[in-house]
Amino acid sequence: MTSTSTTDIDAIVARLAPEPAPAPGEGARDLMHQIMATSPAPAARRRVTLPRLRTAVSTIALAGVTVVALNSVVPSGTGPAVAQALDIKREAGYHVIKINDLYADPGKYEAQLRAAGLDISLRVVPATAAFEGQVQPTGPDKKYLTDIKGIYPPGPCDRLDGCAIGVKIPVGFQGTADVTVGRKARPGEEYMSITSIDAKGEPLHCVPHVNKTVGEMRALLREREVNIGKFVIEDPGDDRDGETVASVPGSWHVIGGYMYAPGLATVVTSSTAMAPEEAEAAQDKTVKRCDQSSLSPRE
Template sequence: MSKIDRLVTAIDPVPHAPEQGQDARELFHEIVATQVKARRRVRWPVLIPVAAVLAAAAVTGVAFMPTDAPSGITPAAALAFQRSGDDWIVTVKNLYASPERFASEFRARGFDIRLSIAPGSPSTVGHVTGGEVTEGTTRIEEESVECESPGGRCAVSFRIPAEFQGSAQIWLARPARPGERYESAGDVDATGELLHCVPFRGMTVDEVRGVLAERDGSIEEFRVGKRSERAQQVPGNWFVKDAVPTAPGRVLVWAQPDRVKFTPELTTYVEKKMAGCPKG
């Protein structure tokens, strides 16, 4: 196993990756492709929640410096470094700091680590959504995760060897600001998402639209046909096959005129998603 493989194995918690329809994954990336700066050499799959960590600002007592703070006032550090044996525990205190700010603070400690944080849907907030590493690395391990709630305020922590000599790029998800679109999205029925605990697959468009309205959400657009062609509207009695979050309060829906066929695999998947949800 190469050094790269060992690093990725250490930080990438594949067993906890969210399940999502293939169409939804592919189309989500198509939707955001024109709005998200291309990332090079991404080695981790997107939408992978990690037990990589974030201490909520309310828990750590972190005070964020306003972007319009008067000149001459030094903003609080975006990262906190705490020595723990042969390692450093690095906590991201400000999810909204710039990549340059993170790089500068890592560099001041002798680390070549780049951290980028972009808006993600509630179930991805506080989680790693992608990354890359180079030769010469040993390990980067998650330390803990604490968020106020799904999609709530978080901060991220990593355990890095004090002798870390390689380089790494890590992307994380943060809550979206008003007007921002998601650059990473979890399952639309995951905890914290608009259709959590809703068996929406097989429901009519009007039924799903009604549920979303009750949760201050709406359908942004549709995808129809074998080629998933775009459509602004479809008949309300069409059936919903899949959906994906695209922005706060908005979802993209795959709809069709025929009833959704529930294969044994899809039935098992839906039952798993609904486990623990209220009955009726």
């Protein structure tokens, strides 16, 4: 039985997580959003077909204009009563939109947006830690809308796609748009926006884990209060290749993984170890991302 090749890993990643984010910067960010917008999001279920696992980026793409301020959000049923789901103001030529209620019915968002003259659909979805606060606006062609700007505070950010505190839309914006915003998952919810388990903000960021045994991986995750809930088998020599299962032998080797719910991870495994050069290349990527972790994605 041969070891998992780089090509095999790329195929896995095409199913399990989104494209990797390039180095921080505006050009890199634009490229990342283009990648994220290449696949339509599901209507009402968690996305499970994800491109690229190891350095992934969220892949819930809709079509849209934008909204958000997530540092001052009041969820439904907690804190003081919320009069309106959104706070929409016009400032310096922009519609500035804050979400007061992250758990409101989407119809409430739509009604307020239409009243403000904005042809926008807004969804707020449970997201893994790296993507809490992520804003993903796309147009009808599923391409990222650069006219819609996030509002980012200065300084470092501990999340892969930035720590947006709001969104602004030009008052003269023409057309329609959909926006997806990542929020913290409630107990029992599975994420609709996920990324690699070693991405910035995730449990194994800066922690080498590729090619370790499942037993070693389990110990690493337990130290971080994470359990393995599922395994994906990536092993051409196994009849279950490509299947998701509840358990595999502790001696099997780790190819990658991602969080699918609070405290629960899916780990991609093979019965054979990766070739040394492939494992080293994978770990180099983890180290590179770690070296960049002090930077905000907007810097």
